[in-house]
Amino acid sequence: MNLIKVCFFTVLVSVSPWVVALQSDSEQPVYIDSNTASYNNTTGTSVYTGNVETTQGSLHIKSDKLVVYMKAGEVHKMVFTGKPAKFRQLPGEGKEEIHGEGLTGEYYPNKNKLILIEEAVVSQGTSRSASRLIIYDSKNSLIKAGEKTSDAKRVHSVFKP
Numbered sequence: 583m584n585l586i587k588v589c590f591f592t593v594l595v596s597v598s599p600w601v602v603a604l605q606s607d608s609e610q611p612v613y614i615d616s617n618t619a620s621y622n623n624t625t626g627t628s629v630y631t632g633n634v635e636t637t638q639g640s641l642h643i644k645s646d647k648l649v650v651y652m653k654a655g656e657v658h659k660m661v662f663t664g665k666p667a668k669f670r671q672l673p674g675e676g677k678e679e680i681h682g683e684g685l686t687g688e689y690y691p692n693k694n695k696l697i698l699i700e701e702a703v704v705s706q707g708t709s710r711s712a713s714r715l716i717i718y719d720s721k722n723s724l725i726k727a728g729e730k731t732s733d734a735k736r737v738h739s740v741f742k743p
Contacts, residue, residue, distance in 0.1 A: 610638050610639035611638070612636065612637070612638045613635075613636070613637045613638070614630055614634065614635070614636050614648065615633075615634070615635045616630035616631060616632055616633065616634040616635070616648070617631060617632025617633055618630070618631045618632055619631075626651065626652035626653065627649060627650065627651050627652070628649070628650045628652075629647070629648070629649050629650075630647065630648040630649075630650075631646070631647045631648075632646070633646075634646065634647060634648045634662070636648060636662070640671050640672035641669065641670075641671045642669060642670050642671070643662055643667065643668070643669040643687075644664070644667065644668050644669070645662035645663055645664040645667035645668075645687075646663055646664040646665065646667070647662065647663045647664070648660065648661070648662045648663075649661045649662075656691075657691050658690070658691075659688060659689065659690055660688070660689040660691070661686065661687070661688050661689075662686070662687045662689075663685065663686050663687075664683075664685070665685065666683040666684055666685050666701055667683060667684060667685070667686070667687055668681070668682070668683040669681070669682050669683070669687070670682075673706070677706075678706050678707045679706070680704065680705070680706045681704070681705050681706070682698060682702070682703060682704040682705070682716075683698070683701070683702070683703050684698035684699055684700060684701055684702040684703070684716070685699065685700035685701050686698070686699040686700055687699070695717065695718065696717070696718045697715070697716070697717050697718075698715070698716040698717075699714070699715055700714060701714070702714065702715060702716040702727075703716075704716055704718075708740075708741070709739075709740065709741045710739065710740045711727050711737060711739045711740075712737070712739075713727040713728045713729075713736070713737040714728070714729065715727065715728065715729055727739075
């Protein structure tokens, strides 16, 4: 029995906006390994728990839990959680891997948007950004960190030579 057909595009979080993910990543199948898996055909959701490892091409996500939301047979949203949930991806040939983590991550494949929430950190090489909230729009190669609502929720960035 096929629990779920999962297809999503490349997730890219970068402190370097000119970096792009490997072209072949979005064409690769998604593999999810976990201790448990369940699929609810009525709601179109699948839940994976326990040492969850998600892989698509050069993208690797490790989390405690992954919930996949389907609409019209396509992935609408993927939510991964952990203490923290971590990911890594090779952004392009000859580039350094991108690493990121957060307590919660939301990925919207149709919008090419990844959101890291709570204790969010993204790094590449010696560059690092940390905030409560980091949003990456891979279609427009745009990263946004922080919130305008409070000075207490600041962004911390480090760029070393």
